[in-house]
Amino acid sequence: MAGGALDGLRVLVTAGGTREPIDSVRYVGNRSSGRMGLALAAEAARRGAGVTLVAANVALPKPEGVRRVEVETAAELLAATQTAFADSDVLLMAAAVADFRPSQRADEKIAKSGRERLSLELEPTEDVLAELARGRAGGQTLIGFAAEYGEGAIERARAKLERKRLDAVVVNDISRSDIGFDAPDNEVTIVTPAGESRVPLGSKQAVAAAILDEVEAIRAPSAEVSNLRRDP
Numbered sequence: 001m002a003g004g005a006l007d008g009l010r011v012l013v014t015a016g017g018t019r020e021p022i023d024s025v026r027y028v029g030n031r032s033s034g035r036m037g038l039a040l041a042a043e044a045a046r047r048g049a050g051v052t053l054v055a056a057n058v059a060l061p062k063p064e065g066v067r068r069v070e071v072e073t074a075a076e077l078l079a080a081t082q083t084a085f086a087d088s089d090v091l092l093m094a095a096a097v098a099d100f101r102p103s104q105r106a107d108e109k110i111a112k113s114g115r116e117r118l119s120l121e122l123e124p125t126e127d128v129l130a131e132l133a134r135g136r137a138g139g140q141t142l143i144g145f146a147a148e149y150g151e152g153a154i155e156r157a158r159a160k161l162e163r164k165r166l167d168a169v170v171v172n173d174i175s176r177s178d179i180g181f182d183a184p185d186n187e188v189t190i191v192t193p194a195g196e197s198r199v200p201l202g203s204k205q206a207v208a209a210a211i212l213d214e215v216e217a218i219r220a221p222s223a224e225v226s227n228l229r230r231d232p
Helices: 035-046 074-085 128-134 153-163 204-230
Strands: 010-016 050-056 066-071 090-093 100-102 122-124 141-148 168-173 185-192 195-203
Touching: 010 035, 010 074, 035 050, 035 066, 035 090, 035 204, 050 074, 066 074, 074 128, 090 128, 090 204, 128 141, 141 153, 141 204, 153 168, 153 185, 168 204, 185 204, 195 204
Parallel strands: 010 050, 010 090, 050 066, 090 141, 141 168
Antiparallel strands: 100 122, 168 185, 185 195
16 A cells, blocks of 8 residues: 555565475474464555565465465575565564474375384474574664563563564464464564563454554664665
């Protein structure tokens, strides 16, 4: 929509959860539905941004006016986001990237018959957000997401903020079944270098609006820098 608060900006959103193949039918993954990322993409488009959505195994329809790129694995997510990130002003890294993948993948389905057990050796997947942060340009805004459990969530999110040189980290409490993964509602805390801001329980659309409000506040003093970066 022209004339919105993000009019003219290019926003890159990741959504869903990566799946790391074990064999031709099984995978290591997580329960992310992609609802939070889709809500962010829809809200950014409503505010006038040009939005690219990199969707990892998301079964839900994309928001109107949003360009969608389909991926499955962490490696595919990294490749797709690196391609789009160079021309983006804002990254909202809402996808849940599997932390580990099988070090070897079977080309066919592993048979159950004749086996008493199956052992898997796992290796770390790519740290997509860290890779993107290393290549960031002046004027780009990076928002990370952290699925945290139990005490110390804010401290761990702040360490992630500093380690990966992010502008904000959105913390989800995965100890609760009524919010976050595969749920229509969410309740988050936005951690920035200046402090923390709690977003109360609400629909993921309402939470997305609060996150985009924070993005606008972060970008307010750097708008001129961003415009200079885009000029030929």
